Amino acid sequence: MDRKNGPAVSFDGIAKSFDGGATFAVKPLSLEIAGGSFVALVGESGSGKSTLLKMINRLVDPSTGTVAIAATPVDDQTSSDLRRHIGYVFQNIGLFPHMSVAENIMIIPRLGDGRIVNAVPDLLELVGLPGDVADRLPSELSGGQQQRVGVARALAGEPGLMLMDEPFGALDPVTRDQLGETYRALHDRLGLTTIMVTHDMAEALLIADRILVMSEGRVAADGTPEALLAGEGGAEANALIAVPKGQMAKLRQLEARS
Template structure:
């Protein structure tokens, strides 16, 4: 898949709710195909809302979103979503389906049968044993569930991955392992990944580019290296200061 077809472009996107509150306020930004972009900001900064305009879980009030140069509204919404992987904090595995059925749901929607080999391959991709396909979601740990969620999102070989706080509900160890796994998958499959997180450290360590949002606007747009170097501006610096200070204190403890 050519890189341009995986480019995501926001053109003056706004989302206003009744009462005049603007969750997203005139955002224009382009995410290049193949890049790993983190959307960082406090709760209510509009980062999740912006992310969901890509797969039209939220329709913008103004502006438009393009994928590969084509407006997302140009085709039936379910077809659009099948080309875009979506992973979110609460995972939302279907409790009445086995892990295998969950992973293969996208294939099933596309009319494919005999997905056993593909299920095993997808589970392997997220470092889960193939035997797990027969289990039900309620028998899995939180980290395993999110891995299944990622495998499900990857089933139809999407060019784009949208991740909304994917590690939000996980313990730090699982979080770290899964973060690394996601980044490895991103590189290996050549995805365009947009990840929403409120954790600046995570964003700095995983992403190629960090967008900082506040009050519905993008207030900083820089590489992790530039952000650490203090080139991201005041709002970004405040967020970067926290992990930087934590890192220093940890270093002191090490002596």
């Protein structure tokens, strides 16, 4: 698969209310995401992370404002055309249970020109799966392997932009860590733009170039992992970072005692 130059994504005055304007899941915001960057959206449950993400691939229509990908507004094209160029991975990816792994991966490009048929082995290799899983059913794979197939399926349409909503949230910590590392390497190798929602600040700090901390529908902090770790993100960011920092300090104490 060729290296892409992932597109920039811009939000211009974007906001979303699900109740006719009484409350806002996402309050008006404007920001630019650079092409090729890896951005994590972090924040408490209900802070608006998924809503913001879903306004990019039009799973949610904004109440006001515009989202543009590579300077083209997303509502200039049909949602199916738009989604063909965007990879989307979410928790418990939902593979089709009666189809083999290869068929599950091929389902997306079948919308297009079918070129991908030959690429199944390449896609499996990219996501760190052995070629012999191609003929298995999803039920014959572990949860981590199924999520890897989900990533392969999302990459099958050769997108420049990947949207990920808690992609590794349901996995055990070791698998989660491994898959995060595999995916970050893929992001770099393919030159993707990735926007990933996660609850886990430690995961965001380790994987992303830039972290947007969301709180009550606003972006409360916006910075690099280094800047947020240095305490430059303000109260909301510091509260989220205090959790992994506190755990690390306790582990160090335990280690020193043993």
